[in-house]
Amino acid sequence: MSATSGIPSFTGDASPYGGGDPYADYRTADFPFTRYVDLAARALGAGVIAANDEFFAQRENLLVPERAEFDPEHFGHKGKIMDGWETRRRRGTGADHPWPTADDHDWALVRLGAPGVIRGIVVDTAHFRGNYPQAISVEATSVAGAPTPEELLADDVKWTTLVPRTAVGGHAANGFAVDAEQRFTHLRVNQHPDGGIARLRVYGEVVPDPKWLATLGTFDVVALANGGRAEDASNLFYSPASNTIQPGYSRKMDDGWETRRRRDQGNDWIRYQLAAQSEIRALEIDTAYLKGNSAGWASVSVKDGEDGEWTEVLPRTRLQPDTNHRFVLDAPAVGTHARIDIYPDGGISRLRLFGSLTEQGTAQLTARHAESGAQ
Numbered sequence: 001m002s003a004t005s006g007i008p009s010f011t012g013d014a015s016p017y018g019g020g021d022p023y024a025d026y027r028t029a030d031f032p033f034t035r036y037v038d039l040a041a042r043a044l045g046a047g048v049i050a051a052n053d054e055f056f057a058q059r060e061n062l063l064v065p066e067r068a069e070f071d072p073e074h075f076g077h078k079g080k081i082m083d084g085w086e087t088r089r090r091r092g093t094g095a096d097h098p099w100p101t102a103d104d105h106d107w108a109l110v111r112l113g114a115p116g117v118i119r120g121i122v123v124d125t126a127h128f129r130g131n132y133p134q135a136i137s138v139e140a141t142s143v144a145g146a147p148t149p150e151e152l153l154a155d156d157v158k159w160t161t162l163v164p165r166t167a168v169g170g171h172a173a174n175g176f177a178v179d180a181e182q183r184f185t186h187l188r189v190n191q192h193p194d195g196g197i198a199r200l201r202v203y204g205e206v207v208p209d210p211k212w213l214a215t216l217g218t219f220d221v222v223a224l225a226n227g228g229r230a231e232d233a234s235n236l237f238y239s240p241a242s243n244t245i246q247p248g249y250s251r252k253m254d255d256g257w258e259t260r261r262r263r264d265q266g267n268d269w270i271r272y273q274l275a276a277q278s279e280i281r282a283l284e285i286d287t288a289y290l291k292g293n294s295a296g297w298a299s300v301s302v303k304d305g306e307d308g309e310w311t312e313v314l315p316r317t318r319l320q321p322d323t324n325h326r327f328v329l330d331a332p333a334v335g336t337h338a339r340i341d342i343y344p345d346g347g348i349s350r351l352r353l354f355g356s357l358t359e360q361g362t363a364q365l366t367a368r369h370a371e372s373g374a375q
Contacts, residue, residue: 010027010174045114064199068198123176136163142184152186244340278361304335
């Protein structure tokens with residue numbers, strides 16, 4: 001049964017490459033679900049753990065964070081080098097029937113970096129113009145632990161269809177909205193009957209395991225991997241606000257959040273939703289790799305509930321460029337949302353809020369975990 005709803009999609013042939021900018025005739029749309037986190041991001045620990053065929057191009061390319069590249073002169077021993085996952089051409093049973101059957105298809109298994117509820121999927125066929133699949137389908141399952149590909153493909157594993165077999169277009173971002181209110185851990189991406197896909201993006205909401213968080217005790221309650229989310233920001237000119245709650249330390253300037261230069265007396269900010277109601281006891285504001293463009297000052301506020309009042313827990317404090325700043329709060333702050341204000345503009349690379357779930361937060365997260373059918 002399908003769990004998708006109609007949004008703009010792209011079918012039909014793509015024109016042969018005519019030279020110049022290879023993205024000049026690329027087709028895409030403003031998919032509303034891309035405001036959610038990419039659950040299949042390598043930064044969160046996602047991986048393509050198996051594929052039945054990757055003759056022309058490796059399956060791992062599906063999750064490369066950068067957009068696909070194209071070099072018309074790049075060929076190898078097996079043929080054209082493509083920046084994506086590409087299988088060989090399927091054939092029929094013999095000379096009397098040289099065509100693949102209607103059921104023939106190639107598949108890849110994807111482990112999500114952060115299990116969660118999927119809101120939308122983008123199957124990107126950038127630069128696959130005459131070698132993209134005729135159609136794709138996507139299934140999902142929830143299996144606890146670290147299953148092997150063989151275990152995932154066993155007959156007793158239940159798969160839910162998120163995208164039914166659907167025609168796709170070449171050299172295009174093919175988007176599919178999903179409305180299945182379930183927590184998934186793995187995907188099976190199918191291309192019918194064969195061909196190539198450049199990138200896969202799986203947008204959704206992280207649903208962490210409350211038992212794991214309780215065992216950790218103190219953890220980063222705003223981190224993407226733990227169910228935090230950047231809800232809104234004053235400015236996203238150079239980079240997304242969600243970068244500030246990605247795992248690990250920033251590796252370069254655009255791995256953080258940077259705003260355009262202000263020419264007024266205002267300031268910039270990001271608003272976050274925490275994993276659940278939490279008690280925050282310490283925080284970090286990191287400006288790594290932001291040297292001539294880091295925020296000058298910052299303050300942090302917390303509120304409890306959508307209608308709660310904002311309470312400042314860190315007053316406006318001077319920041320240093322390319323530095324990780326650590327603060328222990330004088331008293332724990334309880335809330336469901338947080339906000340960082342930077343003055344007047346610039347950027348930060350990471351915000352970390354260390355604490356633990358309250359009893360109410362634990363109960364809410366446990367209920368959501370159970371309602372999503374998590375194992």
